[in-house]
Amino acid sequence: MANKTKIYIGADHAGYEMKGEIKKFVEGLEYQIIDLGTFSTDSVDYPDIAREVAEKVIEIPDAVGILICGTGIGMSIAANKLQGIRAAECVNEAMAEFARKHNNANVLCMGSRLIDLEAAKKITQKFLETEFENEERHVRRVDKMTKVWPK
Numbered sequence: 001m002a003n004k005t006k007i008y009i010g011a012d013h014a015g016y017e018m019k020g021e022i023k024k025f026v027e028g029l030e031y032q033i034i035d036l037g038t039f040s041t042d043s044v045d046y047p048d049i050a051r052e053v054a055e056k057v058i059e060i061p062d063a064v065g066i067l068i069c070g071t072g073i074g075m076s077i078a079a080n081k082l083q084g085i086r087a088a089e090c091v092n093e094a095m096a097e098f099a100r101k102h103n104n105a106n107v108l109c110m111g112s113r114l115i116d117l118e119a120a121k122k123i124t125q126k127f128l129e130t131e132f133e134n135e136e137r138h139v140r141r142v143d144k145m146t147k148v149w150p151k
């Protein structure tokens with residue numbers, strides 16, 4: 001992705017600490033990253049954060065999201081409720097690579113209780129640096145999810 005790509009990041013209380021580290025890491029890669037919370041370890045509901053990030057990804061052209069909760073599962077379920085969101089939970093770099101290449105994923109979800117920070121950084125970098133393979137079969141499949149299915 002181009003460095004002008006806007007990245008929106010969010011986490012619940014379980015992902016709060018990892019979010020701070022990933023945000024710094026992404027800034028170091030010279031992307032624009034906007035933190036939509038949560039801003040403390042006080043308990044919050046992951047669907048609220050997922051929705052805020054997902055709405056930005058839909059609204060802002062070419063934006064992508066990063067969502068972190070304890071497992072990454074709740075964030076991915078919640079974000080994928082919004083039309084146009086393709087949220088992929090990734091626990092390794094291969095998943096991040098193919099989520100971008102084949103699925104044109106626009107939200108990366110990670111679980112702070114499943115992976116360590118070093119893995120999260122590698123996954124994040126792979127996700128941001130891998131382009132969608134713009135081949136007809138991948139475009140057709142992604143379009144089926146994005147345009148053809150009803151709301």
Ligand code: RB5
Nearest residue numbers: 014069070071072073074
């Ligand atoms: C919070 O305890 C936890 O349920 C949440 O972070 C996430 O793992 C949900 O999927």
